[in-house]
Amino acid sequence: MTARIIDGRKIAQQIKDEVRLGVEKLRATAGIQPGLATVLVGDHPASQVYIRMKARACEEIGIRSTTILIEKNSSTEEVLRQIEQLNRDDQTDGILVQLPLPSHIDEGLLLQAVDPQKDVDGFHPVSLGNLLAGRECFVPCTPAGIMEILKKEGIPLKGKRAVMLGRSNIVGKPTAILLMHQHATVTICHSRTENLPRVTSEGDILVVAIGRPAMVTEEFVKPGAVVIDVGVNRLSDLAEIKRIFGDDPLRLAEHQKKGYTLVGDVHQARVQEVASALTPVPGGVGPMTIAMLLKNTLIAARRRRGDG
Numbered sequence: 001m002t003a004r005i006i007d008g009r010k011i012a013q014q015i016k017d018e019v020r021l022g023v024e025k026l027r028a029t030a031g032i033q034p035g036l037a038t039v040l041v042g043d044h045p046a047s048q049v050y051i052r053m054k055a056r057a058c059e060e061i062g063i064r065s066t067t068i069l070i071e072k073n074s075s076t077e078e079v080l081r082q083i084e085q086l087n088r089d090d091q092t093d094g095i096l097v098q099l100p101l102p103s104h105i106d107e108g109l110l111l112q113a114v115d116p117q118k119d120v121d122g123f124h125p126v127s128l129g130n131l132l133a134g135r136e137c138f139v140p141c142t143p144a145g146i147m148e149i150l151k152k153e154g155i156p157l158k159g160k161r162a163v164m165l166g167r168s169n170i171v172g173k174p175t176a177i178l179l180m181h182q183h184a185t186v187t188i189c190h191s192r193t194e195n196l197p198r199v200t201s202e203g204d205i206l207v208v209a210i211g212r213p214a215m216v217t218e219e220f221v222k223p224g225a226v227v228i229d230v231g232v233n234r235l236s237d238l239a240e241i242k243r244i245f246g247d248d249p250l251r252l253a254e255h256q257k258k259g260y261t262l263v264g265d266v267h268q269a270r271v272q273e274v275a276s277a278l279t280p281v282p283g284g285v286g287p288m289t290i291a292m293l294l295k296n297t298l299i300a301a302r303r304r305r306g307d308g
């Protein structure tokens with residue numbers, strides 16, 4: 001079997017087109033332009049890239065975007081003050097605190113400080129509680145993107161076995177809950193699970209967010225399964241690249257050009273032989289995360305004005 005490669009960029013573009021129409025309508029009917037504020041503490045290289053991508057996507061579809069850059073050594077209190085200011089700012093509909101934060105910062109305190117009405121990332125405990133209870137809420141963007149892919153691809157979930165590999169607050173836990181709400185039978189497993197391949201190969205749907213480059217190979221996958229790869233890893237060690245990918249010319253060329261190769265948590269070339277469909281890296285879940293952030297920001301702008 002050779003798996004169908006799911007085009008996340010195409011699905012994300014559909015979502016962005018819908019959001020753009022919504023943004024135009026809000027502007028025409030209420031004179032409102034939705035605004036997203038992103039808080040970045042420090043200079044984490046991947047975060048800087050994400051922040052730029054988010055700002056560009058906002059610009060493309062007519063959302064006002066502001067980036068608040070905060071010095072790496074700032075205290076939790078200093079960041080809190082910025083968040084409180086954004087909570088009060090009427091032009092700001094959505095607030096996103098980019099993770100990971102420097103280790104001396106209290107992440108829990110910051111995420112709790114975001115006004116739940118502006119919590120477009122869905123990381124506030126109120127949002128997470130509502131998600132667990134199946135009530136309306138801002139759904140975290142990556143899990144929302146995963147569910148949208150499964151829906152748009154027509155992948156049946158009801159009664160199916162879904163396995164979530166990874167248990168983070170950002171991806172693993174919320175995705176498992178969303179899959180369960182769609183009537184899948186869900187297993188959450190992680191790096192300490194004994195005999196992982198036995199567990200993951202029970203999944204008709206396997207979602208992988210474990211943060212280990214190309215860890216998931218064919219023995220982790222049930223033949224015919226749908227595999228969703230959330231991993232984004234930059235591999236720069238040439239010996240490691242060769243160990244995982246042999247002399248794959250595309251990998252070697254990417255490394256030569258950029259100094260690294262971008263790798264998911266799934267070994268695409270090997271899993272492609274057993275899965276029925278999979279999301280590539282890049283071009284799978286990543287673009288969906290940004291599209292869902294834009295969608296949440298539009299929803300926040302409407303809700304704050306009592307319109308939807």
Ligand code: GUN
Nearest residue numbers: 096097098099100121141
């Ligand atoms: N870091 C990695 N993914 C995310 C995300 O979805 N939101 C935020 N705020 N930070 C992240």
